[in-house]
Amino acid sequence: METNDSILQKRQKYLYPTKVPYYSEPIHLTKASGSYVWDESGNKYLDVIGGIVSISVGHNHPKIVARAKKMLDEGAIQHTTFLYLSEYMPRLAEKLSNVAPGDLSKCYFTNSGSEANEMAVLTARVATKENMVVALRHGYHGGTSTPLSLCGHSTWKFSSQPQSGVTHAQAPNCYRCPFGQEKDNCSLECAEDVKEVIETTTNGKIAAAIIEPILGVGGFIDAPTDYHKRVYEIVKSFGGLYISDEVQTGVGRTGKNFFAIADSGVVPDLITMAKGLGNGAPIGAVITKSEHAETLRGKLHFNTFGGDPFQAMQAGEVIDIIEEEKLIQNADTMGRYLKEGFIGLMKDYQIIGDVRGRGLLMGMEMVTDRKSKNPASAECAKLMELCKDQNILIGKGGLYGNVVRIAPSLSITKSECDELLTGMAVAFEKLTK
Numbered sequence: 060m061e062t063n064d065s066i067l068q069k070r071q072k073y074l075y076p077t078k079v080p081y082y083s084e085p086i087h088l089t090k091a092s093g094s095y096v097w098d099e100s101g102n103k104y105l106d107v108i109g110g111i112v113s114i115s116v117g118h119n120h121p122k123i124v125a126r127a128k129k130m131l132d133e134g135a136i137q138h139t140t141f142l143y144l145s146e147y148m149p150r151l152a153e154k155l156s157n158v159a160p161g162d163l164s165k166c167y168f169t170n171s172g173s174e175a176n177e178m179a180v181l182t183a184r185v186a187t188k189e190n191m192v193v194a195l196r197h198g199y200h201g202g203t204s205t206p207l208s209l210c211g212h213s214t215w216k217f218s219s220q221p222q223s224g225v226t227h228a229q230a231p232n233c234y235r236c237p238f239g240q241e242k243d244n245c246s247l248e249c250a251e252d253v254k255e256v257i258e259t260t261t262n263g264k265i266a267a268a269i270i271e272p273i274l275g276v277g278g279f280i281d282a283p284t285d286y287h288k289r290v291y292e293i294v295k296s297f298g299g300l301y302i303s304d305e306v307q308t309g310v311g312r313t314g315k316n317f318f319a320i321a322d323s324g325v326v327p328d329l330i331t332m333a334k335g336l337g338n339g340a341p342i343g344a345v346i347t348k349s350e351h352a353e354t355l356r357g358k359l360h361f362n363t364f365g366g367d368p369f370q371a372m373q374a375g376e377v378i379d380i381i382e383e384e385k386l387i388q389n390a391d392t393m394g395r396y397l398k399e400g401f402i403g404l405m406k407d408y409q410i411i412g413d414v415r416g417r418g419l420l421m422g423m424e425m426v427t428d429r430k431s432k433n434p435a436s437a438e439c440a441k442l443m444e445l446c447k448d449q450n451i452l453i454g455k456g457g458l459y460g461n462v463v464r465i466a467p468s469l470s471i472t473k474s475e476c477d478e479l480l481t482g483m484a485v486a487f488e489k490l491t492k
């Protein structure tokens with residue numbers, strides 16, 4: 060097997076310098092099963108970040124492996140475009156329309172979340188004949204052209220990336236409220252900011268607002284109750300469509316509904332998804348109302364690999380497994396258990412300023428002290444290394460890289476949660492001693 064040094068050298072020589080690996084000594088993962096992954100030396104890690112929030116039903120789920128093997132053994136076609144018939148893509152679309160809120164029923168399949176957002180924004184612009192899209196500061200929607208315009212993080216933006224037809228409202232961040240308010244004791248100033256932004260930076264009409272139910276890359280920022288409802292009303296009053304970007308929050312992750320926006324009682328105009336939908340297979344999707352999809356009729360829009368049989372099969376299995384194994388309920392139960400555990404850690408370690416999230420999308424914001432709330436970015440990076448020493452792979456995010464991100468497979472067990480809590484307690488102890 061190729062050595063890690065050789066892999067790193069080749070990466071440095073042949074890959075874009077934007078591809079920076081995690082850890083001072085990057086891990087070479089070679090094997091996986093359920094909530095665990097193994098490196099090339101046989102070290103076993105509890106994986107609670109799943110790539111980046113992409114493992115929903117467990118690594119190498121036996122049902123998906125069996126189905127994939129069968130397809131390969133039978134010489135089933137691996138690739139065909141939508142120009143030919145295949146049972147997998149429409150069947151997946153049917154399944155998604157069964158789990159989507161309201162009357163969302165028309166799908167478009169892509170290879171990634173970025174492309175799904177490109178398509179959602181295009182749909183909204185065509186449907187409304189307007190151009191302007193409201194996005195949120197601290198939001199993230201992908202690395203292609205339109206999503207980079209929508210991005211609310213200097214970290215991910217390029218000086219040569221034009222930002223056209225986009226305006227940004229404040230994030231609904233209760234821990235660092237941009238309006239100086241207290242959680243659950245405010246007038247939803249963050250939602251009203253969407254109105255002010257439309258009134259002051261657009262022609263008074265918009266194509267859409269694109270909003271993550273919980274801001275993922277932003278550091279698992281969970282909006283106050285009723286935020287999404289109020290923003291939906293505002294967006295509608297200016298003629299726009301509401302796009303819920305569920306690339307991280309979808310597929311049951313928040314432990315209540317298949318799509319997190321339904322947790323807020325909102326039926327959006329479009330939902331985008333990827334990551335956990337394929338459980339690691341590269342598939343993304345948009346689902347929208349028939350009336351919006353109809354506005355594109357008469358035009359062709361091509362995507363070579365979107366909805367390929369092999370990818371669509373895996374996503375279809377994911378939806379079935381989530382239902383059969385009651386993984387949304389498990390996400391709720393295990394999420395509550397973990398949250399209690401993290402709040403316990405917060406009592407012991409002052410460096411944890413905030414614990415937030417829902418279901419199995421859980422964040423811990425690290426600060427140098429709780430009064431100043433200065434981001435403890437270096438400490439968060441160190442914590443990742445210390446967790447790795449405990450054979451636990453966590454993620455981090457937030458504008459300052461100071462938010463621990465925990466997003467395990469929805470199938471995580473109680474004993475795996477205990478393993479995580481015990482390992483993290485050791486890591487925090489070492490970090491702060």
Ligand SMILES: Cc1ncc(COP(=O)(O)O)c(C=O)c1O
Binds near residue numbers: 307333
């Ligand atoms: C909320 C959100 N939307 C879109 C994307 C882009 O997805 P992809 O990386 O599959 O293009 C991401 C990726 O992290 C994301 O977190």
